Amino acid sequence: MILVAYIKLTFHLFKGFWIVLWTFHQVSDSNKKKYVQNWCGQLLDIFQVRLEVFGGTIDDQFPALVVSNHISWLDIHVLNAYLPLRFVAKKEVSTWPIFGVMAKKIRTLFIDRQTKGDSRNISNAIVEAFKDGDQICIFPEGTSSDGTKVLPFHSGLFQSVINTQVPCIPVAISYQSVKTKKISTAPAFIGEMSLLQSIQSTLRESPLVVRLDIGEPLVGMSDRKVLSDKAREVIMLLRGGNNSAPK
Template sequence: MTLAFAKLRLVLHLLHGMWIVAVRFPRMSDATKLEVNRAWSIKMLRLAGMRLVVHHDERRLDHGALVVGNHVSWLDIYVINAWRPTPFVSKAEVRKWPVVGWLAHQLGTIFIHREKRRDAHRTMHEIVERVAGGGLVCLFPEGTTSDGVSLLPFHANLFQAAVSAQCPVQPVCLMYEGRDGRQSTTPAYIDDVSLGQSLDAVLRGGPFTAHLYVGAAIEPMSDRRALSAKARDAVGAGLVALQEGLKVSIAPAPAPVHPLQSDSGDELPPSPAVPGDL
């Protein structure tokens, strides 16, 4: 398959997502929206040459929680949504991205203007409202992407939302495995790499396996800095566990298969126990 054809398939899938949200979503129940969103995200990963493996899914919180994790790539959003659709906190610039920005807005993304100090307070209050009402919100406390080999410092400000709402925090960790069975930094969207260049690198460098490690829930705390530190420790422990796992299972072991996919890569009916995506 040529690079141009692979890109065309992704663009068509994004446009199909816009059509679903604009035409079908108004007539869907919330549960059906989740399932459709999840199935769409699984296919998005597949078109990008990604398999998904979820570790410790039994720890998943489905209501009234703040989800926090490390941030490696623009693919992270689709990985998390393929696992369990969750609205995100994102930089305001994403709202202006063609197609992707519109989809993010329609799916409940909370956009934050980082350069405006007051906007952090607005964002925090919006997160509180959502999780206090039983919803979920995901944020990346590093504030930017990294190569995924180690963690950057966590910013504690938005953890105030979990303190104010007295809701649990669900730590998750993402890591990408290359075709050689080792951790890959190719999907990392960092430095001066453009979105187009990053997409080219992913499509040329695959196939990949996206690993998502679900950490144990952190109970409500009264200090946002202590909560941020505990969450970072939990995400860091997940990263170490994933990295150590690859050292044990380096190629030629077969690539892991997501429980929602057959060995041929075909999608199986979504499990009713896991919420869905666009």
């Protein structure tokens, strides 16, 4: 079964590569988003990951800063399967084979953690993206965890919300094993783990459920540190789950 999944994944990656290189420049922005959403949904199917969404919604007609905890390289594809977003990612992602090219083509903003002041530059770029009506997603932990906790948030990129007063929407991501019904750390992409190791771990653990809990928009705040702390608090509460049915 894992071999079959690898074959499907290989074809799917090249399909996505072909789409962003040869199709994107011919279609409208709305159709680009449909391509991204469908491709990411199909990727989850290959990994036997079922997406369930709880709580609020993200309106794609208005700019917003979407803030999420970060567990896996899959997180971006999970969120895009729900609603295509623009992301802020570490600079290293731009060098990944295939994924890096695709990330550039969907207008990912790359942040260089080693360059002093780059957070301010990215924050300014986010403000400009808001003017275009974009929804931008950040992972303010600055790294990924194993999914059992939410790491402290860096507040730098929250300045984009303070400057514009667009909504800040907290989203909690969690992965669960279908077999054990417990939180799964298999998709985690942490430490010195390679992308291939994370892919193998996820395939071995499948089928999985990935849960998105969308919180109410945070608005009207004037201090980025207060806002980042509040967003983290909401995400930790959302990870506690609820008894509502998925959408």
